[in-house]
Amino acid sequence: MLRSQTKLMDLGRRLCRSIGNNNGSNLTMVEVDDKTGIATLTLNKPPVNSCNLELLLDLNESIKQIERNGSRGLILTSSNDKVFSSGLDLNELHQPNQDRLIAFWRALQDMWLSLFLSRVPTAAAINGHAIAVGCVLATACEYRVMLPGFSIGIHATKFGYVVPPFILISYLSVLPRYIAERALLQGKLFSIDEALHVNLIDEVADGKSDAIIKCAKFIGSFAKTQPDARALTKRQTRAQDVQLLIKDPEGQLRESLEYINTPFFQQGLEVYLAKLKSKSKE
Numbered sequence: 001m002l003r004s005q006t007k008l009m010d011l012g013r014r015l016c017r018s019i020g021n022n023n024g025s026n027l028t029m030v031e032v033d034d035k036t037g038i039a040t041l042t043l044n045k046p047p048v049n050s051c052n053l054e055l056l057l058d059l060n061e062s063i064k065q066i067e068r069n070g071s072r073g074l075i076l077t078s079s080n081d082k083v084f085s086s087g088l089d090l091n092e093l094h095q096p097n098q099d100r101l102i103a104f105w106r107a108l109q110d111m112w113l114s115l116f117l118s119r120v121p122t123a124a125a126i127n128g129h130a131i132a133v134g135c136v137l138a139t140a141c142e143y144r145v146m147l148p149g150f151s152i153g154i155h156a157t158k159f160g161y162v163v164p165p166f167i168l169i170s171y172l173s174v175l176p177r178y179i180a181e182r183a184l185l186q187g188k189l190f191s192i193d194e195a196l197h198v199n200l201i202d203e204v205a206d207g208k209s210d211a212i213i214k215c216a217k218f219i220g221s222f223a224k225t226q227p228d229a230r231a232l233t234k235r236q237t238r239a240q241d242v243q244l245l246i247k248d249p250e251g252q253l254r255e256s257l258e259y260i261n262t263p264f265f266q267q268g269l270e271v272y273l274a275k276l277k278s279k280s281k282e
């Protein structure tokens with residue numbers, strides 16, 4: 001075999017190493033770049049990465065796995081080239097089995113805390129629509145790079161949802177208060193230009209690999225920092241944002257469950273789900 005061929009094969013081998021997250025599911029995939037030590041965490045739940053219980057548990061386990069294996073950073077992206085994430089799986093909220101709903105909401109709270117407080121640098125390569133909790137996943141990260149042609153935002157008020165405090169906080173941790181407030185009240189989904197203008201995203205990329213490279217460059221900007229000092233400083237900076245959820249997770253859970261179980265919420269959701277389904281049949 002030619003030396004140049006061997007070199008190319010070595011390069012291919014070096015590029016990425018898949019690591020499992022111990023539960024054997026493919027709902028998320030983790031690959032670590034052997035050279036940079038950065039992990040790419042890919043959401044992989046067809047058709048639109050809606051977050052059901054299993055995806056939330058899997059995602060949380062993958063985030064923890066990435067921290068345990070000493071990766072230098074985490075890039076969150078999607079295997080779907082049109083949708084980063086369509087947010088919560090609305091079927092989990094519709095006429096729910098109460099035990100499953102409790103497990104689901106707990107998994108959502110836990111996953112958000114894990115991502116928001118992750119000790120490694122985090123960046124989102126947003127290669128598709130990032131709707132509602134899809135946007136929350138992106139804003140939990142420290143940096144956001146997005147591809148043109150897609151929407152990002154929390155449009156909950158448009159279909160009658162009041163968002164829980166940690167979702168508000170996620171928006172407020174990135175946007176100035178008056179912009180976050182107006183966008184939430186309008187149920188606004190931002191185009192890429194609008195998102196860039198208000199700094200909801202940090203950069204625009206012309207393709208998924210460009211987005212990953214830009215995220216990796218951001219993560220590389222911490223190369224000269226001491227990882228524990230960086231992690232603790234991040235935790236302190238974000239301490240106030242997570243206070244409510246850390247101090248009283250069960251109280252927060254109870255409040256959300258009460259709201260989800262109201263006839264008002266359930267009726268609104270029924271109409272919205274029917275619209276969503278009829279749209280997808282068009």
Ligand SMILES: CCCCC/C=C/C(=O)SCCNC(=O)CCNC(=O)[C@H](O)C(C)(C)COP(=O)(O)OP(=O)(O)OC[C@H]1O[C@@H](n2cnc3c(N)ncnc32)[C@H](O)[C@@H]1OP(=O)(O)O
Pocket residue numbers: 047048050082083085086087088089090091129131132133134156161162163164167256259260276277278279280281
């Ligand atoms: C307690 C209060 C909670 C308040 C906070 C709320 C947080 C949330 O995250 S709620 C979720 C909000 N998300 C949405 O409203 C997104 C709705 N989806 C879309 O707008 C679109 O699907 C899309 C832009 C994300 C993608 O469009 P497209 O590629 O055209 O795909 P389809 O619309 O045809 O969808 C395919 C398939 O998936 C179903 N689906 C889409 N989103 C969800 C979802 N969030 N939950 C459950 N199912 C979803 C859609 O109905 C289609 O299903 P089939 O008809 O069975 O093919």
